Amino acid sequence: MIFPLIFMLILHKDVQALQVIGGNITVVQGSTAFFPCILKDTTEKLNQISWQKKTKKNPEKINFFTILPEGPEFFNVHGERFTSAANFNEKNGSFRLSNVTLMDQGTYTCIFTLFPSGNHQTEIPLNVLVPPVISVKSDIPTLGDKEVSLATCTASGSLPPAQVNWVFGNLNLKITTNSSVNDDGTTTTISTLWGVPTIELDHRSVQCVVTSEALSTQKSQPFTIQIHFPPTEVNVQEKSSVYLSVYRMAIQRYSTPGTDRIIYGLILLSKQMVHCCIFYA
Numbered sequence: 001m002i003f004p005l006i007f008m009l010i011l012h013k014d015v016q017a018l019q020v021i022g023g024n025i026t027v028v029q030g031s032t033a034f035f036p037c038i039l040k041d042t043t044e045k046l047n048q049i050s051w052q053k054k055t056k057k058n059p060e061k062i063n064f065f066t067i068l069p070e071g072p073e074f075f076n077v078h079g080e081r082f083t084s085a086a087n088f089n090e091k092n093g094s095f096r097l098s099n100v101t102l103m104d105q106g107t108y109t110c111i112f113t114l115f116p117s118g119n120h121q122t123e124i125p126l127n128v129l130v131p132p133v134i135s136v137k138s139d140i141p142t143l144g145d146k147e148v149s150l151a152t153c154t155a156s157g158s159l160p161p162a163q164v165n166w167v168f169g170n171l172n173l174k175i176t177t178n179s180s181v182n183d184d185g186t187t188t189t190i191s192t193l194w195g196v197p198t199i200e201l202d203h204r205s206v207q208c209v210v211t212s213e214a215l216s217t218q219k220s221q222p223f224t225i226q227i228h229f230p231p232t233e234v235n236v237q238e239k240s241s242v243y244l245s246v247y248r249m250a251i252q253r254y255s256t257p258g259t260d261r262i263i264y265g266l267i268l269l270s271k272q273m274v275h276c277c278i279f280y281a
């Protein structure tokens with residue numbers, strides 16, 4: 001019984017000494033991923049280094065890269081994005097993949113074929129981060145006294161999901177946030193800004209702030225709240241054939257904040273024609 005036990009211990013020690021060193025790669029979509037793979041601590045003869053992959057685009061495991069003493073060769077792939085960084089004599093099977101897309105996400109297997117012990121491999125996961133596309137849309141609500149949505153900020157197609165928030169100082173506003181998962185696994189997050197559409201809110205500046213692991217810094221989108229002022233008829237009198245109406249015309253904005261005023265217009269109409277206008281504040 002003693003002999004096999006010692007033999008197994010020796011064998012075990014030998015296997016532990018040999019190492020295939022890979023990694024775990026995380027890159028932002030569009031950038032270049034470096035796939036390291038090194039064989040260490042062996043004196044056995046190296047016959048070949050080969051790579052297999054299983055990706056979102058091709059869930060079936062395929063061979064795509066072989067490194068022989070004669071040189072490296074890619075196959076089953078559109079070669080332009082792949083560059084060998086391998087060195088057979090240094091037992092280095094590394095390569096680069098440029099312009100990474102979500103379709104490249106998956107598991108890459110690096111295999112060293114040795115004589116006499118056979119294959120030794122490691123699996124390298126590639127995680128792809130996708131930055132969101134950010135847009136802000138104004139709902140241009142009409143002046144009123146009920147809470148309505150003022151604007152929406154959308155961070156679409158983010159992986160992992162983005163956080164969307166609004167910065168609005170001491171304005172009396174509210175935020176709701178919704179998100180949905182897209183077919184490709186990315187997430188679209190929509191944040192809605194709510195408030196009572198008063199004159200005071202018109203032309204106020206707020207910001208939509210988006211953070212995501214896929215963005216190097218948080219992104220801010222400045223936004224100016226817009227309130228729609230309908231021409232409201234205040235008083236209508238009939239004087240001979242001339243209709244007299246007072247319209248609230250518009251908001252006049254002066255250069256100093258806080259001096260917004262309503263301008264009223266006096267419009268003389270006869271048979272759909274505007275005769276004259278007087279404005280006063």
Ligand SMILES: *[C@@H]1O[C@H](CO)[C@@H](O)[C@H](O)[C@H]1NC(C)=O
Pocket residue numbers: 024025026125127
């Ligand atoms: C690889 O890294 C990602 C992100 O850092 C992590 O979520 C994942 O669990 C890691 N995978 C392995 C196999 O270590």
Ligand SMILES: *[C@@H]1O[C@H](CO)[C@@H](O)[C@H](O)[C@H]1NC(C)=O
Pocket residue numbers: 038085086087090092093094
């Ligand atoms: C393997 O080759 C790559 C590309 O030439 C190089 O960057 C890397 O340092 C090498 N690794 C080792 C352990 O020599």
Ligand SMILES: *[C@@H]1O[C@H](CO)[C@@H](O)[C@H](O)[C@H]1NC(C)=O
Pocket residue numbers: 099101
């Ligand atoms: C990167 O990939 C995208 C989508 O496949 C393509 O439109 C673009 O031209 C590529 N860019 C480079 C620099 O290869």
Ligand SMILES: *[C@@H]1O[C@H](CO)[C@@H](O)[C@H](O)[C@H]1NC(C)=O
Pocket residue numbers: 176178179190192
């Ligand atoms: C958020 O999602 C729920 C369920 O999909 C939907 O009913 C609701 O209208 C959405 N809200 C916004 C503000 O988009």
